[in-house]
Amino acid sequence: MSNVAPQPSLRAVPEGAERLTLVQAVNRALAQEMETDPTVLVLGEDVGKDGGVFRVTEGLLDAFGAGRVMDTPLAESGIVGVAVGLALGGFRPIAELQFMGFMYPAVNQMFAHVARYRNRTRGRYHLPMVIRMPYGGGIHPPEHHSESYEALLVNTPGLKVAIPSNPYDAKGLLLSAIRDDDPVVFLEPKRIYRAFREEVPSESYTVPLGKANVVKEGKDITLISWGSMVRQALEAHEALGREGVSAEVVDLRTLVPLDVDAIIGSVSKTGRAVVIHEGPRTSGFGAEVVALINERALLDLQAPVQRVTGFDSVFPYSMLEQHYLPSRERVVAAAKKAMEF
Amino acid sequence: MPKKPIHEAITMRLEVLDKDGKVDKAFMPDLSGDQLQAMYRSMVLMRKIDEKALNMQRQGRIGTYGSIRGQEAAQAGLAAAMEPQDWTVPSFREQGIMMARGVPAHLIYAFWKGDERGSVFPEGVRCLPIAIPVASQFVHAAGLGMALKLKGDDAVAVGFGGDGSTSEGDFHEALNFAGVFKARTVFFVQNNQWAISVPFRQQTAAQSIAQRAHGYGFEGIQVDGNDILAVYVASKEALDRARRGDGPTLIEALTYRMENHTTADDATRYRPPEDLDYWRQRDPVDRMRKFLSSQKLWSDKKEQALLEECAATVEAEVAALEAMPAPDPTDIVSYMFKELPYNLREQREQLAREVGR
Numbered sequence: 001m002s003n004v005a006p007q008p009s010l011r012a013v014p015e016g017a018e019r020l021t022l023v024q025a026v027n028r029a030l031a032q033e034m035e036t037d038p039t040v041l042v043l044g045e046d047v048g049k050d051g052g053v054f055r056v057t058e059g060l061l062d063a064f065g066a067g068r069v070m071d072t073p074l075a076e077s078g079i080v081g082v083a084v085g086l087a088l089g090g091f092r093p094i095a096e097l098q099f100m101g102f103m104y105p106a107v108n109q110m111f112a113h114v115a116r117y118r119n120r121t122r123g124r125y126h127l128p129m130v131i132r133m134p135y136g137g138g139i140h141p142p143e144h145h146s147e148s149y150e151a152l153l154v155n156t157p158g159l160k161v162a163i164p165s166n167p168y169d170a171k172g173l174l175l176s177a178i179r180d181d182d183p184v185v186f187l188e189p190k191r192i193y194r195a196f197r198e199e200v201p202s203e204s205y206t207v208p209l210g211k212a213n214v215v216k217e218g219k220d221i222t223l224i225s226w227g228s229m230v231r232q233a234l235e236a237h238e239a240l241g242r243e244g245v246s247a248e249v250v251d252l253r254t255l256v257p258l259d260v261d262a263i264i265g266s267v268s269k270t271g272r273a274v275v276i277h278e279g280p281r282t283s284g285f286g287a288e289v290v291a292l293i294n295e296r297a298l299l300d301l302q303a304p305v306q307r308v309t310g311f312d313s314v315f316p317y318s319m320l321e322q323h324y325l326p327s328r329e330r331v332v333a334a335a336k337k338a339m340e341f
Numbered sequence: 342m343p344k345k346p347i348h349e350a351i352t353m354r355l356e357v358l359d360k361d362g363k364v365d366k367a368f369m370p371d372l373s374g375d376q377l378q379a380m381y382r383s384m385v386l387m388r389k390i391d392e393k394a395l396n397m398q399r400q401g402r403i404g405t406y407g408s409i410r411g412q413e414a415a416q417a418g419l420a421a422a423m424e425p426q427d428w429t430v431p432s433f434r435e436q437g438i439m440m441a442r443g444v445p446a447h448l449i450y451a452f453w454k455g456d457e458r459g460s461v462f463p464e465g466v467r468c469l470p471i472a473i474p475v476a477s478q479f480v481h482a483a484g485l486g487m488a489l490k491l492k493g494d495d496a497v498a499v500g501f502g503g504d505g506s507t508s509e510g511d512f513h514e515a516l517n518f519a520g521v522f523k524a525r526t527v528f529f530v531q532n533n534q535w536a537i538s539v540p541f542r543q544q545t546a547a548q549s550i551a552q553r554a555h556g557y558g559f560e561g562i563q564v565d566g567n568d569i570l571a572v573y574v575a576s577k578e579a580l581d582r583a584r585r586g587d588g589p590t591l592i593e594a595l596t597y598r599m600e601n602h603t604t605a606d607d608a609t610r611y612r613p614p615e616d617l618d619y620w621r622q623r624d625p626v627d628r629m630r631k632f633l634s635s636q637k638l639w640s641d642k643k644e645q646a647l648l649e650e651c652a653a654t655v656e657a658e659v660a661a662l663e664a665m666p667a668p669d670p671t672d673i674v675s676y677m678f679k680e681l682p683y684n685l686r687e688q689r690e691q692l693a694r695e696v697g698r
Contacts, residue, residue: 041491080480082483082518085487086484086488087484088485089485112473118676118678120470121461122461256682257678258682
């Protein structure tokens with residue numbers, strides 16, 4: 001892995017910024033919002049004394065006490081279901097699931113209740129809650145620690161899905177998610193939790209849900225991605241640039257709500273696109289992006305939209321994961337295929 | 342290193358009012374004649390509302406319906422013990438207590454007719470919507486009980502389920518969380534002895550549901566669920582305990598499902614017919630009427646007046662149901678989020694075009 005950091009293009013960094021990793025940026029967002037909003041609670045396995053297995057919640061227990069930072073029993077359905085009850089009781093709970101691969105016991109609560117409460121009661125009740133979970137591969141763990149199943153969530157009506165690709169967005173998106181009156185699943189790309197630091201404003205700020213970021217402008221092809229894969233897109237952007245191909249990089253930031261205008265606007269301009277994601281290919285979110293481009297920008301296309309994705313396989317154990325994860329080389333190859341079509 | 346006991350527990354069963362309407366004075370709650378009559382009236386109204394639902398289902402005026410017949414004492418006894426600020430966290434066979442807690446019966450009918458507006462309860466009614474996925478709502482009751490404790494709200498959350506629900510993981514996760522966090526929660530299991538066709542004995546090797554509470558570090562009690570006075574006594578004690586901050590309680594109301602699981606079920610395929618005769622003799626409504634009559638608190642005249650009153654209420658609720666305008670098809674998508682993203686806006690426009698709005 002190289003250490004190319006996403007370049008902030010459409011953001012103004014005010015004075016009073018720290019250089020933070022993504023982990024630290026999420027931590028700052030949690031602490032700041034807990035400071036200003038007494039209804040914000042954090043709950044999950046090991047989130048208290050241990051500060052979370054990735055140290056995302058470090059210091060929160062000392063700062064806010066066990067009433068607001070709850071080390072829970074080891075039970076994912078319980079964590080999410082209790083968060084539903086806390087939200088109905090007037091709080092804004094932030095539930096941490098330790099890894100996306102351990103989300104499955106909580107799926108009944110997430111799909112049957114979290115996603116449905118507003119609709120079921122025609123707005124009488126709603127669930128202002130966040131479910132945070134580290135997702136994706138690249139850290140060489142045992143089985144079940146590398147999953148990237150955002151497509152499952154997107155295909156569940158009623159959940160918002162935010163996936164930051166860098167520390168600045170992580171803080172701003174999380175603050176938006178906490179303040180949102182609907183449930184947000186916040187997927188943290190653990191592969192880049194500590195991969196790089198960047199300037200993050202000390203003050204509270206939001207990155208709106210549903211607004212993509214054009215990280216690099218280009219004119220020949222659009223590379224569409226989110227979360228950890230934005231780095232692969234940026235690396236590909238550089239490699240393609242050396243070969244005279246001007247690639248635009250679009251970071252979707254949130255899959256629900258989706259900034260469809262950003263996708264279509266960019267692809268209409270460039271006429272070519274590659275969608276990059278870690279999750280399995282078939283019925284992955286890339287397929288939705290391709291379908292949207294077909295529906296809305298077909299006549300602007302100069303080549304079929306390419307997909308660079310995970311395989312339709314179980315995520316491999318660590319010895320093979322480098323062959324699974326989409327690489328810069330695969331992105332460059334897909335982009336060239338589109339260019340040469 | 343001796344081997345020694347580290348935990349001993351006894352699970353109690355409480356009965357106050359027997360099948361013939363006689364009470365055990367040692368456990369008789371301190372309730373006025375008016376209160377006792379109100380509890381009886383509440384059960385009769387539940388039964389009449391329920392009978393009408395079955396009737397309307399047969400006529401095709403509502404959809405699939407799950408009857409509460411036989412479980413009126415469990416629901417009315419608990420309702421009588423709850424305070425106005427307490428929360429009801431129902432499963433799908435709690436129409437009785439939902440009504441008793443302020444949900445109008447026509448909304449319950451609307452729910453079973455297939456109308457989401459049946460879960461839009463009046464402001465101030467502290468009742469969550471019906472939860473269909475079995476046992477999932479217990480966890481919400483635990484979380485809500487934690488919230489009430491954190492806020493210092495003088496209320497208790499009561500979570501409901503049936504005997505089948507106690508086999509689900511969520512039942513155990515809910516009790517475990519509530520125990521650890523000393524939630525202001527009461528878990529109320531109506532053991533009606535059937536989970537569709539599977540009898541209680543095939544749900545668990547444990548002798549009772551109540552005893553499972555001990556595994557989570559708090560008290561459980563079994564009551565005769567057809568005995569409204571026993572239900573009241575156990576409920577009051579559990580609610581008081583939770584309100585004091587002394588943690589949750591599991592109540593098992595042992596009762597019997599007198600009807601099919603739902604109108605889509607045929608219990609003659611699996612239920613011994615003699616069961617119904619046995620439980621009919623233990624009917625919760627009849628035994629309370631016998632008791633009230635023996636105390637000179639009830640009469641044929643009062644009974645007649647009550648039946649007329651219930652009939653009028655049922656009629657008014659049916660009229661309210663049928664006065665509801667047809668649901669707006671665009672509502673399918675309108676409530677998915679507070680603010681609709683582009684796709685749902687487009688889909689709402691499509692629906693609006695299709696229905697000419």
